Amino acid sequence: MTVTDVKHAPAKQSKPVLAKPVERTWRQALRRDWRLYSFLVLPLIFLLVFRYVPMIGNVIAFRRFRPGGNPFGDEWVGFYYFRMFIHNEQFWNVFWNTVILGGLTLLIVFPLPIVLALLLNEVRARRFKKIVQTITYLPHFMSIVIVAGIVLQLTSVNGTVNQIIRALGGTAIPFMQEPGWFRSIYISSEAWQTVGWGTILYLAALTTIDDQLYEAARIDGAGRWRQTWHITLPGIRPTMMVLLILNIGSFMAVGFEKVLLLQNPIIYSTADVISTYLYRVGIQSSQFSYAAAIGLFESIIGLALVLSANFISRRLVGAGLW
Amino acid sequence: MVIETTAPDITAVSSSVAHVKPTRGVVAFRVANTVLLTAITLITIYPFINLVAKAFSSESYIAAGKVNLVPRGFNLATLDYVVGDSMFWINYKNTVVYTVVGTAVAMALTTTYAYALSRPQLKGRGFFTGIALFTMFFSGGLIPNYILVVNILHMRNSIWAVVLPGAISVFNLLVMKSFFENFPAELEEAAQLDGMSTYGVFFRIVLPLSKAVIATMVLFYAVSIWNSWFSAFLYLDKKELFPVTVYLRNLIAAATNSPDAVGSTDAVQIGANIQSVTMLLTVLPIVCLYPFIQKYFVSGVMLGSVKG
Numbered sequence: 001m002t003v004t005d006v007k008h009a010p011a012k013q014s015k016p017v018l019a020k021p022v023e024r025t026w027r028q029a030l031r032r033d034w035r036l037y038s039f040l041v042l043p044l045i046f047l048l049v050f051r052y053v054p055m056i057g058n059v060i061a062f063r064r065f066r067p068g069g070n071p072f073g074d075e076w077v078g079f080y081y082f083r084m085f086i087h088n089e090q091f092w093n094v095f096w097n098t099v100i101l102g103g104l105t106l107l108i109v110f111p112l113p114i115v116l117a118l119l120l121n122e123v124r125a126r127r128f129k130k131i132v133q134t135i136t137y138l139p140h141f142m143s144i145v146i147v148a149g150i151v152l153q154l155t156s157v158n159g160t161v162n163q164i165i166r167a168l169g170g171t172a173i174p175f176m177q178e179p180g181w182f183r184s185i186y187i188s189s190e191a192w193q194t195v196g197w198g199t200i201l202y203l204a205a206l207t208t209i210d211d212q213l214y215e216a217a218r219i220d221g222a223g224r225w226r227q228t229w230h231i232t233l234p235g236i237r238p239t240m241m242v243l244l245i246l247n248i249g250s251f252m253a254v255g256f257e258k259v260l261l262l263q264n265p266i267i268y269s270t271a272d273v274i275s276t277y278l279y280r281v282g283i284q285s286s287q288f289s290y291a292a293a294i295g296l297f298e299s300i301i302g303l304a305l306v307l308s309a310n311f312i313s314r315r316l317v318g319a320g321l322w
Numbered sequence: 323m324v325i326e327t328t329a330p331d332i333t334a335v336s337s338s339v340a341h342v343k344p345t346r347g348v349v350a351f352r353v354a355n356t357v358l359l360t361a362i363t364l365i366t367i368y369p370f371i372n373l374v375a376k377a378f379s380s381e382s383y384i385a386a387g388k389v390n391l392v393p394r395g396f397n398l399a400t401l402d403y404v405v406g407d408s409m410f411w412i413n414y415k416n417t418v419v420y421t422v423v424g425t426a427v428a429m430a431l432t433t434t435y436a437y438a439l440s441r442p443q444l445k446g447r448g449f450f451t452g453i454a455l456f457t458m459f460f461s462g463g464l465i466p467n468y469i470l471v472v473n474i475l476h477m478r479n480s481i482w483a484v485v486l487p488g489a490i491s492v493f494n495l496l497v498m499k500s501f502f503e504n505f506p507a508e509l510e511e512a513a514q515l516d517g518m519s520t521y522g523v524f525f526r527i528v529l530p531l532s533k534a535v536i537a538t539m540v541l542f543y544a545v546s547i548w549n550s551w552f553s554a555f556l557y558l559d560k561k562e563l564f565p566v567t568v569y570l571r572n573l574i575a576a577a578t579n580s581p582d583a584v585g586s587t588d589a590v591q592i593g594a595n596i597q598s599v600t601m602l603l604t605v606l607p608i609v610c611l612y613p614f615i616q617k618y619f620v621s622g623v624m625l626g627s628v629k630g
Contacts, residue, residue, distance in 0.1 A: 029445035035520035036438050040450060043435035043490060047453060050487050054462020054470050071473045116362070119355055128356070135363045137616055138370070141608050143549035145567045146601045149574050150369045153376070153594060158387035160372055166387070176578075192366065204624050224348065249459060257552050261571065264578060275464070282465045283556065295463030303460045 061293035067286060081293035091294070094277040097270060101259075102251040104183060109190045110247055113198025114240065118232065120199060121206050136196025148261035151189045152176065176262075179270040186262065186271075190255065201239050209235035238319040245313055245321050249306035252298045274298050377401070377598035384594045400595040404603065409561060410569060414603075417548060417565040424485040424547040425540055431490050432539065436498035437524055440505070451499075458492045471557055483557035484565070488550070494539050497625050501535045502528070538622040541615055545608065570600050 030037060056072075061081055063073025085091040116136070123129040139147065154160050155175040162172040175181045213231045222230065256275035263271035274294060282291025306321075314320040344352075371391055376384055380395030388394050404410055438444055439451050462470075467487065477483040505528065513523045529536070551567035558564060564572075577593050608615065 024445055026445060029443075033441075033443055033445075033520070036441055036444055039434040039438040039524075043431045044450070044453075046431055046486075046489055047457065049475075050467075050470070050489070051457040051462065052453075053474075054466035055460070057462055057466030057469055060466065060469070065469075071469050119359060122352070122355055123359065124352075128359075132359050132363050134616065136366050137619075138612070139366065141545060141549075141612065141615060141619075142605060143551065143567050143570075145549075145551050145571050145574070146605060149570065149597055149601055150373060152574060152578060153597070154369060154372070156594075158385055158594075160368070160390055163387050163390060172387075192369075195362075196366065200620055200623055224351070260552075261574075279464060283468060288465050288469065292463065292465040295465055299460055299463055306459050 058292060058296045058299075060289050061296045063289065065288040065292075067288075073289065077289075081290045082297070084290055085294050085297075091277070093269070094272045094274050098252060098254055098273040098275075101183060101186060101273060102254045104187050105190060105254060106244075106247060106251065108187055109194060110244065112191055112195045114202055114236070116195055117199040117202035117206065117236075118228065120203065121232075133196065133199075136199075138196070139193040140197035142193070144257045145261060147189060147193055148258060151185065151262060155181075155185055176264065177266050179267045182262075182267050182271040186255070186259065189258070189262075198243075201243065202236050205236040205239040206232065237317060241313045241317055241319045242321060245306060245309045248309040249302055251305055252302045373598050373601055376595055377602050379595060381595055400599050404596060404599045410566070410600070410603075412562055413564045413566045413569040416563060417567070420481065420484050420554070420565055421544050421547045423481065424489070425543045427485055428489045428491070428494075428543045428547075429536070429540060432495050432498060433529070433536070434524075435490065436495050437502050437528065439495075440499045440502035454490070454492050454495055468556065477557065479558055479560050479563060481563075484550075484554045485547075487553055488547075491542070491546075494542055494622075497622055498535060498539060501532065501625060505531075534621075535625070538618040538625070541611075541618045542622055545615060545619075548608065566600075566604050570597070570604055573597055573600060 024032070060071075060073040062076060062078060064075050064077050065071075065073045120129060120132065123132070142150075156162070157172050157174055161175070166172060173181070175185060209231065213235075214227055217227050217231055253275055254273055256273070256279075259271065259273050260276050260279065263276060275298070278291040278294045278298070281287045282295075310320040310322065372389070375389050375391060375393045377400065378393035378396050378398070379389045380397055380399075383389050383394035435454070439447060439454075441447075444450070471477045471483050471487060475482075477486075509527055509531075510523050513527050518526070549567065551565065551571055554563075554565050554568050555571065558568070573593065574597055577597065
């Protein structure tokens with residue numbers, strides 16, 4: 001399963017010729033392929049219980065939930081909990097923190113793997129390239145707990161960042177106690193953790209660009225920059241669009257676990273996001289209905305963002321997720 | 323940290339300029355590119371080197387902000403201390419158990435589901451694929467999941483709370499499905515002519531011939547469960563049930579949020595060496611398996627991307 005396989009894979013995507021899908025009734029299909037359907041039973045039960053029941057469980061956003069009472073709530077209260085958070089100043093603080101952090105991630109972290117992939121693609125020394133790839137992929141495999149631990153150590157008063165500041169004659173900054181620093185630290189750690197691994201799909205897309213295009217461009221007198229601009233970038237555009245749409249879909253969820261591990265009450269004014277806020281009010285303070293309303297609001301925005309990003313992408317560049 | 327790997331290496335594009343005499347601009351670019359990539363690599367690796375250095379340094383040097391690349395005041399006392407904590411090993415063992423059981427459950431569900439979805443004769447394929455795909459873009463959310471696990475299924479303080487909720491990853495499902503779709507149909511037809519049932523074909527022909535993709539998926543699930551902490555943090559409150567990631571999280575939280583930590587400058591440094599040792603021991607299996615992990619992960623991600 002190497003790159004060469006992947007390159008040829010699209011060619012052999014013709015469906016296996018086994019049994020042309022003959023139109024059958026459900027009864028016939030079940031009788032003929034019951035063994036195959038038996039494979040579906042456990043996975044479907046799983047999806048139903050662990051994916052769809054929680055979706056239905058969101059009704060508690062519209063019902064009053066009492067601990068120990070009906071898990072789907074005791075009585076209808078309409079949009080009571082939605083009005084409650086819409087009129088809550090703290091909610092809007094975490095809402096804008098989420099938008100800013102998500103926006104910065106998209107703006108800064110998303111393009112970095114593209115740049116790194118282009119740079120790696122220019123490297124001729126195979127060994128050097130392999131070393132760079134091996135090392136930059138590594139942070140992707142670390143537990144988020146370890147990443148957070150590393151970040152907290154590096155930014156602590158005696159950590160490396162402050163060692164450098166002191167060496168340059170500055171005074172140490174208690175980064176994790178100053179709200180103004182949180183976004184920079186979060187974005188840097190995201191970049192550190194994801195930039196290398198993010199190059200894989202771009203590097204694969206780059207190999208599929210026809211060499212003859214470069215040949216032709218060179219004959220037409222195009223320099224390296226123009227080749228990159230007119231051939232390389234359009235060549236990886238479908239990959240870029242798919243990843244962009246997926247990223248937009250997780251925009252509202254902004255690295256919940258990492259933020260939760262990095263934040264502390266002193267820096268809530270910038271470091272608290274919707275998901276961590278709803279964790280606190282929901283799980284820690286047991287305001288289930290209120291937190292579920294916020295969660296539902298967040299999921300619906302997320303879904304709407306994916307759908308519209310996909311729609312726009314298909315209209316503009318003809319590539320999308322579906 | 324130079325690990326020999328068989329990761330794909332893509333040089334095809336730049337080879338097209340091989341026969342052209344490099345201009346000065348090209349040479350300058352190559353030098354700048356190499357310098358930049360070296361810098362990125364060093365920045366990426368530095369935190370790990372720093373971690374190792376801190377793990378073997380004495381507390382006083384760390385607190386004085388003097389530890390960066392090499393251990394200062396070298397000692398193994400911290401290692402002894404962490405290794406001597408029986409709770410650490412109990413939690414470490416839990417991580418292993420959760421990873422093995424979780425991976426087994428996830429593989430059983432994913433493989434059978436993916437195989438069924440890949441068969442063209444399955445009526446309702448689109449529907450069965452769709453209900454899995456939809457969960458990628460819309461999920462129940464934290465609170466309903468919590469109520470399900472705690473109030474409906476009563477799984478608090480049970481291994482199943484850690485292992486079950488994440489069992490099917492839709493991405494992995496799609497990777498396997500596309501692999502099975504490209505499976506040579508002739509083999510299965512021949513087996514069916516010999517009177518083998520779907521079960522026989524699946525267990526005796528398809529699975530043994532899918533070792534590569536199965537290994538990839540096992541690694542995908544195992545690494546993600548090994549690294550996970552949140553569901554354990556959420557659903558377990560008995561110390562002796564924690565996985566090692568939660569042990570580590572609590573260690574860090576205790577150092578950061580201890581009552582006198584607020585405002586105190588060296589609070590995070592209390593136990594920085596202990597934290598470092600624990601982190602090192604936690605990532606150790608991943609680092610040891612890294613050459614395999616990297617190879618299989620890269621191929622898995624690409625396999626998934628083919629299908630999109």
